[in-house]
Amino acid sequence: MMAINLTFYGGVGEIGGNKILLEADGTRIFLDFGTSFSSEDEYFEFPLLRPSCIEDLFKTGILPKLQGLYKNAGLSVNYASDGTPSLCGDEEVCSIDGILLSHAHVDHYGYLGMLRPDIPIYLSPISRKIIELKNDIREDWQTRVNLDTLCPVEKAKDFEIESLKITRYDVDHSVLGASAFIINAGDKTIAYTGDMRFHGNAVADSEEFLSACRSAGIDTLLCEGTRLGPPSEDEKEVESHALSSESEVEQKCRDIFSNEDRLIIYDASPADMNRMRLISKVAQDFGRTLVLDSKKAYLSLYMNYPDILCPGLPATGEFKIALSRLKLNASRYGKYGLPQDLYAESYIDYRQAHEGKLLVAQ
Numbered sequence: 001m002m003a004i005n006l007t008f009y010g011g012v013g014e015i016g017g018n019k020i021l022l023e024a025d026g027t028r029i030f031l032d033f034g035t036s037f038s039s040e041d042e043y044f045e046f047p048l049l050r051p052s053c054i055e056d057l058f059k060t061g062i063l064p065k066l067q068g069l070y071k072n073a074g075l076s077v078n079y080a081s082d083g084t085p086s087l088c089g090d091e092e093v094c095s096i097d098g099i100l101l102s103h104a105h106v107d108h109y110g111y112l113g114m115l116r117p118d119i120p121i122y123l124s125p126i127s128r129k130i131i132e133l134k135n136d137i138r139e140d141w142q143t144r145v146n147l148d149t150l151c152p153v154e155k156a157k158d159f160e161i162e163s164l165k166i167t168r169y170d171v172d173h174s175v176l177g178a179s180a181f182i183i184n185a186g187d188k189t190i191a192y193t194g195d196m197r198f199h200g201n202a203v204a205d206s207e208e209f210l211s212a213c214r215s216a217g218i219d220t221l222l223c224e225g226t227r228l229g230p231p232s233e234d235e236k237e238v239e240s241h242a243l244s245s246e247s248e249v250e251q252k253c254r255d256i257f258s259n260e261d262r263l264i265i266y267d268a269s270p271a272d273m274n275r276m277r278l279i280s281k282v283a284q285d286f287g288r289t290l291v292l293d294s295k296k297a298y299l300s301l302y303m304n305y306p307d308i309l310c311p312g313l314p315a316t317g318e319f320k321i322a323l324s325r326l327k328l329n330a331s332r333y334g335k336y337g338l339p340q341d342l343y344a345e346s347y348i349d350y351r352q353a354h355e356g357k358l359l360v361a362q
């Protein structure tokens with residue numbers, strides 16, 4: 001009988017932060033490798049005090065110090081008497097065969113940037129695209145993934161990692177491209193749901209995964225459970241006012257647009273492209289001008305470039321972009337004869353990263 005070992009380095013008793021090590025027959029994989037917000041909050045304070053290097057995360061016990069998992073582990077910098085730096089030590093040998101990534105929310109992928117680039121990461125094609133775009137937007141040293149390590153797998157496709165036989169399924173979640181996995185390890189079958197819901201636009205995908213679980217006969221189910229269990233009295237009070245499906249959200253939006261002729265502001269994660277698609281559709285139906293901040297605008301445009309991955313997102317010409325004020329520094333921009341501390345709302349030169357690319361595309 002096959003022995004399976006599961007070790008939870010995050011994701012238990014907290015929301016997200018999943019880092020689950022699965023070991024079977026000599027094969028070792030991680031299920032997600034996400035940021036633990038609750039553990040980070042104990043020692044750091046966003047945005048002023050943040051972990052500055054991987055040692056901060058080891059010392060606080062937020063990350064497990066496992067051999068053969070992290071990039072450059074085993075190496076250190078030595079300084080000669082004249083200050084010349086050189087690398088010394090021996091790089092550790094890789095000890096992890098792969099990572100199954102359920103979806104592109106930071107609490108599931110936010111620590112991938114610290115891992116060895118020779119560990120392949122299996123994910124959906126849409127998750128790969130979102131991670132590529134989020135790399136452009138902001139993600140920091142903990143999160144910035146080497147894109148060469150990403151191995152997109154199509155829906156319902158089988159693949160192998162050493163002795164494990166794995167199938168990836170699409171499931172419904174608030175970020176596009178969410179996956180669940182069924183893992184066969186010898187005579188044992190394990191299902192990993194990632195974050196999965198049954199009230200969004202892709203419920204059929206979640207149902208398909210459930211019926212695959214039924215057919216496969218699952219020995220161990222690893223299920224995300226933020227909202228499992230009966231609600232507390234406080235939660236009941238909140239839930240009595242809450243909307244319970246995406247179709248109710250759409251109806252509520254339409255009610256608001258019908259009854260309000262002044263400015264309407266919507267606030268949602270830039271990664272929630274379903275919400276962006278919905279707001280864009282409702283705004284068009286009501287003849288409203290949609291204005292997106294630069295992150296949402298960037299994701300909306302490039303998600304569908306060069307291939308259409310999310311039909312229905314607002315395209316060029318269907319929205320305007322709200323940019324934060326760009327402060328020009330006279331020492332850099334003195335050639336324009338501009339005074340120091342000038343804010344120039346319409347100045348598009350010298351915007352970096354995704355904003356620069358976005359404005360060129362516009």
Ligand SMILES: [Zn+2]
Nearest residue numbers: 103105173195
């Ligand atoms: Zn999630």
